[in-house]
Amino acid sequence: MxxxxxxxxxxDIGRGKWNRFGRSxxxxxxxxxPLIELIKKDNEEKSSISELILYIDEKYFEKIIxxxxxxxxxxxxxxxxxxxxxxxxxxxxxxxxxxxxxxxEYKIRxxxxxxxxxxxxxxxxxxxxxxxxxxxxxxQRTNSDxxxxxxxxxFQDKNRIPSSLLDxxxxxxxxxxxxLINPIDNMDSDIYYTMDNAPERIGGFFFFGSKxxxxxxxxxxxxxxxxxxxxxxVDDDQHLALRCFFSKPDLFKLHMLGGWHKALLYFxxx
Numbered sequence: 001m002x003x004x005x006x007x008x009x010x011x012d013i014g015r016g017k018w019n020r021f022g023r024s025x026x027x028x029x030x031x032x033x034p035l036i037e038l039i040k041k042d043n044e045e046k047s048s049i050s051e052l053i054l055y056i057d058e059k060y061f062e063k064i065i066x067x068x069x070x071x072x073x074x075x076x077x078x079x080x081x082x083x084x085x086x087x088x089x090x091x092x093x094x095x096x097x098x099x100x101x102x103x104x105e106y107k108i109r110x111x112x113x114x115x116x117x118x119x120x121x122x123x124x125x126x127x128x129x130x131x132x133x134x135x136x137x138x139x140q141r142t143n144s145d146x147x148x149x150x151x152x153x154x155f156q157d158k159n160r161i162p163s164s165l166l167d168x169x170x171x172x173x174x175x176x177x178x179x180l181i182n183p184i185d186n187m188d189s190d191i192y193y194t195m196d197n198a199p200e201r202i203g204g205f206f207f208f209g210s211k212x213x214x215x216x217x218x219x220x221x222x223x224x225x226x227x228x229x230x231x232x233x234v235d236d237d238q239h240l241a242l243r244c245f246f247s248k249p250d251l252f253k254l255h256m257l258g259g260w261h262k263a264l265l266y267f268x269x270x
Contacts, residue, residue, distance in 0.1 A: 002049065004166060005144035006035065009055035009134045010152040011080055013123040021117055023153070025060055029067070031153035034161045039071045042165045050165055053138040054152075055080045076141060088133045089222055091126055093229060098122035100234050110195060118236035128204065128237040129225055136218045139211050146173070147214055150264075151205040160261050162268035166208070170267045172253035176209040176217050178202050178241060179257045179266070189246060191231075194239050202245070202254065204238040206263035216251060220244050 010032075016024040035052065042050040051074045056064045058079040068075050085091040100106055101122055113119040118128075135147050148166065155161050171177050181200040187193045188201060209217065224243045228234065245252050257266050 002146070002168060003142075003144040004050050004146045004148060004168075005138055005142050006039070006050065006052050006148050006150055006165075007055075007135045007138045008032070008035075008052070008150050008152045008154075009080070009127075009131075010057055010060070011055075011085065011127050012057045012059060013121075013127055015124075018117070020115060028153040029060075029063075031155045033067060034155045035150065036068060036071055038162070038165050039074055043071075043074050045164075050074065051076070051142065051144065053078065053141060055084075055134055055137075057081065085127075085130070088130055088137075090129045090133055090225060093225070094122055094126055096229050097126055097234055100229065100232050103232065105232060106234070113195075113198070116198075119234065122234070125234055125236060129221070129240060131204070131207075131237060132214070132218045132221045135214050139214060144211070146208065146210055148208045149206065154205055154261060154264070157261055160265050162264045164269040165264070166267050167269040171208055173210060174213070175253040176207055176213050176251055177253045177255065178207050178245075179255045179263045181257075181259060183256060184242075184245075184254070188242060191233070191243065194242065195233060195235060198235075198239075200238075202238050202241045203260060203263070204236065204241060205261055207241075208267075213251065217244070220248055220251070 010028060012025065015022055039050050039052050052071065053076045054064065055078045058081050061077065061079050064077060068077065101120055107114060110119055117124040131149050135149050138147060181203050184201055188199065221240060221244055224240055224247060245254065257263065
């Protein structure tokens with residue numbers, strides 16, 4: 001029977017105290033909890049083997065155990081903190097990321113973007129860039145056939161909670177699957193167009209692929225992120241994913257769904 005591992009993570013970077021775009025852990029938790037019921041249902045129906053690997057900030061570990069007790073047989077909880085993150089390649093680029101964001105050159109060039117966290121907070125950009133590193137860490141912990149990243153706060157819209165988990169027949173099993181919020185335009189090939197305008201293209205909240213594809217994607221993502229830093233640029237994971245697509249389009253399958261957080265609803269089992 002096919003095994004799918006769902007991977008997500010939460011590291012407290014102080015977002016609950018932000019003046020703009022703030023979000024508490026409890027809000028994230030509310031937007032995570034539907035996944036527990038979906039994992040439980042999928043394994044009860046035995047239509048596939050679904051497991052969850054959750055990387056959770058150590059300060060919330062006990063709270064997560066209480067909420068995950070019904071699926072502990074299908075769930076691996078991993079405590080994380082800053083020391084854990086220092087073992088990851090992208091997080092080790094934190095000081096460089098911060099120095100770029102704090103440079104006068106960056107602040108002048110992208111002054112109209114500085115109120116967004118992806119253009120001002122290095123911890124925010126790097127925890128999002130670390131999504132692929134979490135997935136590839138999970139690969140070392142399980143024997144799954146396929147892996148699916150979901151943001152910890154994925155279920156923000158109650159109207160977009162599916163009744164079942166993924167139907168593999170709706171996905172390209174030989175590529176990295178992302179969903180598109182809007183179609184990719186010719187202008188998107190210009191990195192500075194995206195830096196300046198932040199058009200909504202690839203949704204970073206979900207991606208799916210095989211072990212082989214994920215490991216290949218990790219290396220590509222690391223390389224593209226390094227190119228950004230060498231150009232003294234910082235942006236979010238959705239922009240990085242777009243650059244990865246332009247660099248190696250055959251590695252990706254982009255599904256045009258239009259809108260945020262539609263992936264699980266669209267790809268669910270009928």
